[in-house]
Amino acid sequence: MAQDEKEKRPLHFIEQKIEADIAAGKHGGAVLTRFPPEPNGYLHIGHAKAICVSFGLAAKYGGKTNLRFDDTNPEKESTEYVDAIRKDIAWLQFEWNGGEYYTSDYFEQLYDFACKLILRGNAYVDDQSSEDMAAQKGAPGQPGQNSPFRDRSPEENLRLFEEMKSGDCEEGSRVLRAKIDMGHDNMLMRDPIIYRIKFVEHHRTGRDWVIYPMYDFAHGQSDSIEHITHSLCSLEFENHRPLYNWFIQTLGIYPTEQTEFARLNLNYTIMSKRKLLRLVEEGAVDGWDDPRMPTISGLRRRGYTPESIRVFADRVGVAKRNNVIDVSLLEWSLRDDLNRRAPRVMAVLNPIKLVVLNYPEGESEWLETVNNPEDESAGTREVPFGRELWMEADDFKIEVNKKWFRLAPGRVVRLKSAYIVEYVDHLTDEAGNVTEVHVNYIQNSRSGQDVSGVKAKGTLHWVSRSHAIDAEVRLYDRLFNESDPEASGDFMDALNEDSLQIKSKCKLEPSLANAQTGTVYQFTRLGYFTIDSKYSVPSGLVFNRAVTLKDGWKG
């Protein structure tokens, strides 16, 4: 069935291109894609889409995918990020079956490419300052000027480039530039810098190199070296494509091809590694994996499933138009997945005492309840019931109108999987807050064997007071108050001060003592929750709310 749906679905523009390429026998019909993260930050939901596209397309067409770390700027990169990225991709259940590579693996080859360019008169060493070069670059609509070093001989350039490589030149004193056209309409074609000197230790090559290739000189050639057939990237690289092609053609190497598509944007969030880093560094969140972060690690800790993220990536589509996806689609993807799979349990987050006056003191009984009404195979379990229970403070109100289904003076409600109870009275503290509600239960209304004939409009969740276990529950709201956090200036000003609410004395049904990290539960009537992998310990359980249940009640 899901298969049929896939068959029928129209092809997006990249699928159409791939199918045309295969039909034309291009690359012998092979499909090899790559995902090329720079290890300078954690992956976020936007990367998740890119991952789903590149890995998904290869899988769909019987091809493979390489994971390649684009590590040409040692100042910002580290193995911490490499490890986190590998973990996140694996968690999304994608396999880099084409292999794991690093652009730094190709430093030697890239250096040879550069020498080749020099020898052919297609590159030169420039001794100018970056200010001077910027001044000569011209502007959109106005051509630039040639560098005074542009016409050095290949021999001199090669000698100078070797000096750069051997560490004889100071940082910033020289660069290698491609010799293209200082009058080109595309600014990137105006003799772009392709190598710069950096006396910085690289996380993989150590101090072997003091010259490092720039992105444009590394990316396309790396694709070419690996024989990538379809190099997919985001729209921001459209302007780079002519350069990408220029290097490949000039060097006469494997003709890989770049295709751009629109990156994912989500409202009420920011999607830039640099800005997410700022949230981390300024302490606005509890690390890259804070459950409010749009990072893959944050979503994982929050309770998102890999399946829900993959479905989401599928739903947002692939096109060239800039987009802003509504976060509700992400939330829907999670609910849709979890509704079918999550075991139901009962938990009370804002507990008040509920006493069943006509239930025998000191007694209790275990009542059978289903684990998942959407999945019979999930089976049943027993929950303890007794005279003293915890109920949700929000489920009782003194003054109500006809739309109120829950407990109130004169009202009757069903306790989920247990009995129908009727209001008797309640206690309040000096401030007027309700502290305790008293009811009588209807004996022959027991769940599944109800012959009472009494009809209750509302159903409440509850937990037996003597069996309950305590836990901390963390409720999350959107990190930003603004749909576009950057619309009115600094996104830090748009932070939602109430994005984290910690409930410390929540009451859970006893089965949750064995809650497994990684399992997401539905707390009946409340939402989906999972053990916090960072702070939860057996003696002090901590749960995160992944997402609320959809609330159709407009009270």
Added chain:
RNA sequence: UCCCCGAUGGUGUAAUGGUAACACACCGGUUUUUGGUGCCGUUAUUCCAGGUUCGAGUCCUGGUCGGGGAACCA
């Protein structure tokens, strides 16, 4: 000022010259021992102007609007 890309309901995505559809959101109804889920329904869409054509969201021309484009970042 120049180059590149884009423009379809509130948000996304389809329709590949032939009845503008699907999802999310919204609103309403229904079922329900979760005010969840399910089911049914309502609202609402081709940027503008010309042209080609029997027929244009789709092709052509011009415009408008939006995004991207100057780093020894990727």
